[in-house]
Amino acid sequence: MKFTKMHGTGNDYIYVNGFEEKLENPSEAAVKLSDRRFGIGSDGLILILPSDVADCRMEMFNADGSIGKMCGNGIRCVAKYVYDRGLVKKDVLRVETRSGVKTLQLRVEDGKVASVRVNMGQPELDPEKIPVLFSKDRMVDEEVYTPSGNVWRVTCVSMGNPHAVIFVDDVEGLNLPAIGPEMEKHAMFPERANIEFAQVTGPHEVQMRVWERGSGETLACGTGACACAVASVLTGKADRDVTVHLRGGDLHVFWDPDTDDVYMEGPAAFVFDGTVEI
Ligand SMILES: N[C@@H](CCC[C@H](N)C(=O)O)C(=O)O
Numbered sequence: 202m203k204f205t206k207m208h209g210t211g212n213d214y215i216y217v218n219g220f221e222e223k224l225e226n227p228s229e230a231a232v233k234l235s236d237r238r239f240g241i242g243s244d245g246l247i248l249i250l251p252s253d254v255a256d257c258r259m260e261m262f263n264a265d266g267s268i269g270k271m272c273g274n275g276i277r278c279v280a281k282y283v284y285d286r287g288l289v290k291k292d293v294l295r296v297e298t299r300s301g302v303k304t305l306q307l308r309v310e311d312g313k314v315a316s317v318r319v320n321m322g323q324p325e326l327d328p329e330k331i332p333v334l335f336s337k338d339r340m341v342d343e344e345v346y347t348p349s350g351n352v353w354r355v356t357c358v359s360m361g362n363p364h365a366v367i368f369v370d371d372v373e374g375l376n377l378p379a380i381g382p383e384m385e386k387h388a389m390f391p392e393r394a395n396i397e398f399a400q401v402t403g404p405h406e407v408q409m410r411v412w413e414r415g416s417g418e419t420l421a422c423g424t425g426a427c428a429c430a431v432a433s434v435l436t437g438k439a440d441r442d443v444t445v446h447l448r449g450g451d452l453h454v455f456w457d458p459d460t461d462d463v464y465m466e467g468p469a470a471f472v473f474d475g476t477v478e479i
Pocket residue numbers: 212263268269270271272273274275362363395413414415416421422423424425
């Protein structure tokens with residue numbers, strides 16, 4: 202099977218052109234191919250497919266084979282893939298995802314996509330829809346106790362997938378591989394959750410690390426950066442226009458007060474093409 206390795210701020214996926222390739226069991230392939238020693242190595246697998254309602258469709262699988270309804274870093278790479286390879290030559294693109302059709306504005310340099318601005322849609326704050334087992338009045342900065350005895354104050358937001366944002370004083374000092382799994386799988390999240398740890402360093406600056414549902418610690422998460430920006434506003438810690446600094450680079454997020462839409466802007470990068478036996 203032909204594949205392409207790409208990344209958005211270090212959040213790397215294996216991309217398969219579903220216009221040409223047929224993958225019988227993508228979930229199983231995601232587990233096998235994402236392995237960083239026995240496979241190609243990635244945070245997961247993304248299929249680029251034809252769509253009846255948009256320019257193309259994406260399907261994303263985490264490294265454990267589970268499905269993610271939306272992927273902010275992945276969708277920018279999908280845009281770069283279809284534009285640079287001439288599949289869809291438009292600088293405003295519509296991509297179908299499991300969380301609806303997203304509109305993307307491409308910034309092209311020397312004929313290739315350098316960065317992409319995505320309308321990520323409106324954040325979902327209804328606990329039943331996220332889903333999180335909190336009541337409606339306990340959604341912002343609420344205490345959660347973990348089985349190992351940690352207490353975290355979380356703000357829950359869905360950006361098409363579930364996120365819990367936790368503000369801390371020293372994001373780099375955290376032992377994320379120890380803390381992440383017990384929060385991802387905490388009983389309060391019936392479908393597990395992506396966990397963001399954030400340190401606000403100014404009205405327009407947030408430093409963030411992420412433990413992704415199904416993939417573990419990644420260098421960046423686009424939907425997570427958006428959830429973090431929304432949580433920063435809801436808790437009164439930052440303005441609606443923030444740069445989220447991640448281990449893999451920066452993402453710019455703006456939560457529009459007029460439309461309630463969240464916009465995310467960041468780079469998309471090609472790594473290499475290859476073929477693999479599956
Ligand atoms: N890396 C992504 C999010 C991927 C999906 C997530 N792990 C989930 O299961 O919800 C992003 O950039 O948004």
